[in-house]
Amino acid sequence: MPADHMLPADDRDSLEQLKIMTERIPGMIFQFFRSTQGAMSFPYLAGSGALLGEADKRLLAEDANHAFERIDSEDFPQLMTAIERSAHQQTPLATQFRLRWNADSVRWIAARAQPERRRNGTLWHGVMLDISEQVAHEAHLRRLSDTDALTGLANRRKLMKRLDEEIAKSNRYGTPLSLMLLDLDHFKQVNDTWGHLQGDQVLAEFGSLCTGLIRTEDTLARLGGEEFAILLPLTPQSHCQALAERLRHHIAGHDFGIGQGKVTASIGVAEHRVGESRERLIDRADNSLYIAKEQGRNRVISCTVTAIG
Numbered sequence: 001m002p003a004d005h006m007l008p009a010d011d012r013d014s015l016e017q018l019k020i021m022t023e024r025i026p027g028m029i030f031q032f033f034r035s036t037q038g039a040m041s042f043p044y045l046a047g048s049g050a051l052l053g054e055a056d057k058r059l060l061a062e063d064a065n066h067a068f069e070r071i072d073s074e075d076f077p078q079l080m081t082a083i084e085r086s087a088h089q090q091t092p093l094a095t096q097f098r099l100r101w102n103a104d105s106v107r108w109i110a111a112r113a114q115p116e117r118r119r120n121g122t123l124w125h126g127v128m129l130d131i132s133e134q135v136a137h138e139a140h141l142r143r144l145s146d147t148d149a150l151t152g153l154a155n156r157r158k159l160m161k162r163l164d165e166e167i168a169k170s171n172r173y174g175t176p177l178s179l180m181l182l183d184l185d186h187f188k189q190v191n192d193t194w195g196h197l198q199g200d201q202v203l204a205e206f207g208s209l210c211t212g213l214i215r216t217e218d219t220l221a222r223l224g225g226e227e228f229a230i231l232l233p234l235t236p237q238s239h240c241q242a243l244a245e246r247l248r249h250h251i252a253g254h255d256f257g258i259g260q261g262k263v264t265a266s267i268g269v270a271e272h273r274v275g276e277s278r279e280r281l282i283d284r285a286d287n288s289l290y291i292a293k294e295q296g297r298n299r300v301i302s303c304t305v306t307a308i309g
């Protein structure tokens with residue numbers, strides 16, 4: 001029989017096993033306490049043994065700020081809000097944030113914890129997991145779903161997102177916003193004469209050429225086939241029209257690998273009007289493009305019926 005102050009052997013084995021396990025799991029289990037005065041600490045921290053030394057654990061048991069000061073300043077406010085809400089509503093804490101790991105490494109951490117009201121504050125019981133690889137993978141998938149595979153430019157889906165963002169800003173602040181639609185002329189002939197592979201090459205080079213002529217804040221997208229679009233924030237129609245004319249000129253003078261002057265583009269321009277929908281703006285630019293094609297191609301038409309070229 002064990003002495004009164006000792007645990008039975010079975011329990012000691014279980015405790016020993018639990019200790020070994022918590023030190024080896026690929027994450028951390030913790031208790032986090034926030035007093036009613038706002039003082040914060042980690043009374044218990046275990047797991048990912050290699051990541052946190054005993055000294056760190058002792059410091060954090062006194063004051064959680066040793067960990068909080070390593071949290072990315074962009075994520076800190078939403079973490080504090082999540083803690084506050086969880087304490088106030090007694091609902092589970094579920095959040096994620098970036099943690100500075102060492103001089104050149106930042107890790108994404110997900111935290112899930114259950115709050116428990118105590119006489120002098122709130123005590124959470126929870127787990128933290130390093131989700132950096134998952135976050136990087138999601139970002140990669142997002143980039144893929146927003147990118148046109150042939151040209152590496154933004155695709156239609158991405159352009160629609162950017163249009164929604166910029167239209168919202170334009171409506172809110174009354175700032176100018178222009179949209180340009182570009183369509184290569186008689187592209188079928190390029191394919192028929194030089195082959196589809198060379199046609200692909202022309203499309204990719206067209207993307208590079210235009211990218212080099214616009215600002216980084218502008219979004220150049222391939223809408224599909226030989227149709228492209230450029231979204232130009234903070235740009236009134238007159239400036240957009242001048243840029244379109246410059247692009248048209250460069251395109252017509254460029255050798256895309258099939259001889260100079262073999263590729264031209266028709267361009268339609270429209271400026272967003274406050275309160276106008278995305279579809280209406282696209283329709284107006286598309287209408288200008290249609291007129292440019294009708295009037296003989298290799299020209300710029302703006303929605304205010306000004307024809308150049």
Ligand SMILES: Nc1nc2c(ncn2[C@@H]2O[C@H](COP(=O)(O)OP(=O)(O)OP(=O)(O)O)[C@@H](O)[C@H]2O)c(=O)[nH]1
Binds near residue numbers: 196200203
């Ligand atoms: N090489 C290549 N060709 C494409 C791609 N997507 C669409 N096209 C071709 O682009 C051509 C578009 O033809 P049309 O819509 O008749 O237009 P167009 O010949 O450019 O004539 P206009 O626009 O009226 O000046 C077709 O031959 C399509 O096969 C692509 O990804 N690669």
